[in-house]
């Protein structure tokens with residue numbers, strides 16, 4: 001997928017998708033067989049939760065991985081206030097770097113990396129950031145760190161970025177392959193960002 005063909009989270013077509021609360025429970029990935037990283041942990045344990053459908057898909061994806069490789073769950077549910085903070089912080093960073101940009105431009109650019117709070121799938125428990133680790137729990141080379149922004153990574157956070165080593169490309173293909181087979185959808189601007197395909201169910 002080329003960068004220009006990615007539909008950004010700020011696109012009005014995304015906001016126009018009807019959303020319906022289905023009452024699916026939020027479950028704690030720490031007690032459902034997934035390795036959960038603590039870098040995003042919060043006192044309430046919110047970060048380790050996702051909707052049951054997302055958790056089931058992650059478990060299916062994990063079962064499809066080759067031996068010695070595991071998923072590492074980074075961040076699931078985000079309270080709306082946290083999503084707002086992420087979005088505002090990144091928008092402010094872009095505004096400082098581009099003082100000539102208008103609000104709409106800033107919103108679009110920010111949405112490459114963080115969803116606008118009013119449509120954010122993390123705040124529905126329907127998205128997760130995830131990577132791969134080896135048998136010793138060491139993160140595999142994915143070309144950038146988890147949560148690298150487009151600026152920090154010179155665009156290498158885009159899933160199909162051209163400026164990647166062969167190893168990083170292979171590891172991304174492994175991750176993306178098992179997650180999409182399990183029914184999760186990658187946001188093409190960020191290799192680690194996955195949402196559930198609720199609209200297809």
Ligand SMILES: C[C@@H](N)C(=O)N[C@H](C)C(=O)O
Pocket residue numbers: 009086112113114115120121122127129147187190193
């Ligand atoms: C902040 C980043 N890891 C992330 O989760 N981005 C997606 C697009 C989101 O905020 O929904």
